Amino acid sequence: MKYQKASTGFRIGASVGIIILMLGIAISLSISSTYTISNQMKVVTDFNMPLEKTIIQMNDIQKNQENTLDNAVKFLQIKDVQGFQSSKNEFQMYNNLMNDQIIQVKNIVKIGTDTLPQEYTNPQSNIILTRITEIENLNIEYRHLADNIFQPINMEHISKTYTLSNNLEAKEDLLNAKQSELLNDIESSYQNMDIAVDENKQKSLMLETIIIIAVGIISLTLGYFVNQINKDLAHEVIKKTKSLQKANEKLRKLNILKDEFISEASHELKSPLNPIYGFVELAKCGDMDKEEALSGIVKQAHQIEEVANKMLDLGKIDNNRLHLSVERFNLNSLIYDIVKMAQLHLNENIMLETKLVESIEVEADRVRIGQVIRNILNNAIKFTHSGQIQVASTLNDDNTVEVKISDTGLGIHRDVLPIIFNKFVTMNHKRENLEGNGLGLYICKGIIDAHHGKISAYNNPSGGATILFSIPITQHADNKRLQSLFN
Amino acid sequence: MGLQILSGEDNEFAALQYRKVFEKNQHVIIITRDGEECVTKYKNALEKCSAETDPFDIVLLDFVMPKKNGVRVAKEILDLRPHQKIIFASAFGNGVLDDASAILKDSIEILQKPFSLEFLVKKIENACTFKSLR
Incomplete structure (x- = not known):
């Protein structure tokens, strides 16, 4: 029972635990994926925004460089040395700025490659790096060409300016085209990253959905089992x-x-007290001989003792404390003595006889076995108003001796027969002849049980009842050896 | 003149004492040892008396008797003579006696054992005096 309780408790606990665990996992995954996606979106934004900004700045610097070169060519043509020098310095400054921007773009791409997952950066980051390298190279070429313009002013130089300007414009167009391409690449990279984030979002959503469905199914299943457990x-x-x-x-x-x-x-217990008081009263008044009164008092005292002994026996049997004083005695002698004593007070309409086997030596509690025989015999006498009572003994093959007391009396009521050896069964029974304290046969059974014997009762087909009991001829384990000793 | 008493008492010593004490007080007592004998003796006495009078002044019954218990005997006697004075002598406690008195008539008295013989005689004599006054 304890195991069953523990098992049921464990099953309910485990079911609730699994549901909570699954829900916990689903919530954790949801939070984790939301956090990851938000983080990735932030990183993507952090990567693309400055990149785009830097390229735009590069474009502006490129424009400024072009303007500065245009101004320098104009100053060269009008031979304004101061203006030419100023343009040269300004171009140099933009040149430096351009270099810084190129380095910055490279750094941003590098950080992006290191930080972002591969699916966001490859192949976009490589394309961007290729583009920026191309722009860097073009810028170097452009700077070299520009350096040719920013030579000391002389006639030869002026005459070459036109050609140089044309070459520079071609480079500028190429640079602008490359920068536009780079911007497009970045835009494309941004879109790709956006698509990748969306895919991740969808994957995460799918996973969450699967987990929630799984949790739902598990919860329903567990709910079903919990319901079953509840029903159980x-x-x-x-x-x-x-x-x-x-x-x-x-x-x-x-x-x-x-x-x-x-x-x-x-x-x-109280019934015998009344005659005792009566004897005392009569003896005191001289209405009865003192000897006669004392004899009556002793008999009534014995009756009280007998009742008290029954109570004690009941307590001992109920608590398995019935101790036997085992001795070896002749069972038939005991039966003979009891029957002889019973015959003294017997109704003349009753014939009491014995049918005993030769000599049966048993090892048992003589007093207790006598008590059993007396009790069964008294019952037989009580319920047989006229007829025959027989006490028989038999030696069985299984080293037990059987004592059978049969009568031709009223028999045992069918309601009582199956439970006749239970406690209080016959007490105040409807059949007036069965009146008694309902303990006699219960005590008999207790005594026979203590001897490892058997007791039973049945109604005779021809009328009356039989109560029989059997006990081992010895209380020792080695019965056969003892039996051989007796023989 | 002494009282006519019918007693149902299965205890031979108690019966002997009743006989001694009632006869000493000039009363006539018939002792029966079981319920059936008691009813039979009552019926026999009833045949010999007139229709107006009860065969016994008092019927003294034990509560527990072989063959027929005291309550059953009392009922059968009361069926024959509804005004018959009956006294129960019992060693049972109040609970059982109360249950018994509830199913019997109010005229029935119950004496709880143990009691002295002198008390019993006085009780029966008083009961009969009271009955005759009524």
Whole structure:
């Protein structure tokens, strides 16, 4: 039962635990993927925004360089040395700025490659790096061409300016085209990253959906099992309640029997007291001989003792504390003595006879076995108003001796027969002849059980009842050896 | 003149004492040892008496008797003579006696054992005096 309780408790606990665990996993995954996606989106934004900004700045610097070169060519043509020098310095400054921007773009791409997942950066980052390298190279070429313009002013130089300007414009167009391409690449990279983030979002959403569905299915399954467990528990509770109700009813009946027994016991103990007081009263008044009174008092005292002994026997049997004083004796002699004593007070309408086998030596409690025989015989006498009572003994093959007491009396009531050896069964039974404290046969059974024997009762087909008991001829384990000693 | 008493008492010593004490007090007592004998003796006595009078002044019954218990005997006697004075002598406690008195008539008295013989005689004599006054 304890195991079953633990098992049920464990099953419910495990089911609830799994549901909570699964829900926890789903929530954790959801939070984790949301955080990851947000982070990635931030990184993508952090990567693309400055990149785009830097390229735009590069474009502006390129424009400024072009303007500065245009101005320088104009100053060269009008031979304005100061303006030409100023343009040269300005171009140099833009040149430096351009270099810085190129380095910055490279750094941004490098950081992006290191930080972002590969699916976001490859092959976009490589394309961007190729483009920026191309721009860098073109810028170097452009700077070299520009350096030719920023030579000391002389006639030859001026005459070449036109050609140089044309070459520079071609480079500028190429640079602009490359920068546009780079911007397009970045835009494309941004879109690709966006698509990758969306894909990740979808994957995450799909995973969450699968987990939630799985949790739902598991929860439903566990719910079903919990429901089954509940049904089992409810069934168990109903079963236990019925069992408790039965036990309660049994206890109630036992309590009634106990109350009746106490009343009966009190009656049995008090009944002999009245004659005792009577004897004393009569002896005091001189209405009765003192010897006669004393004899009567002793007999009544014995009756009280007998009742008290029954109570004690009951307590001993109920608590398995019935101790036997085992001795070796002749069972037939004991039966003969008891029958002889019974015949002294017997109704003349009853014939009491014995049918005993030769000599049966048994090892048992002589007093207790005598008590059993006397009790069964007294019952037979009580319920046989006229007829025959027979006490028979038999030696069985299984090293047991059987004593059978049969009568031709009223027999045992069919309601009582199956439970005749139970406690209080015959107490105040409807059949008036069965009146008694309901302990005699219960005590008999207790004594026979203590001897490892058997006792039973049945109604005879021709009328009356038979009660028989059997006990081992010895209380020792090695029966055969002992039997051979007896023989 | 002494009282006519019918007693149902299965304890031979108690019966002997009743006989001694009632006869000493000039009363006539018939002792029966079981319920059936008690009813039979009552019926026999009833045949010999007139329709107006009860065969016994008092019927003294034990509560527990072989063959027929005291309550059953009392019922059968009351069926024959509804005004017959009956006294129960019992060693049972109050609970059982109360249950018994509830199913029997109010005119029935119950004496709880143990009691003295002198008390019993006085009780029966008083009961009969009271009955005759009524």
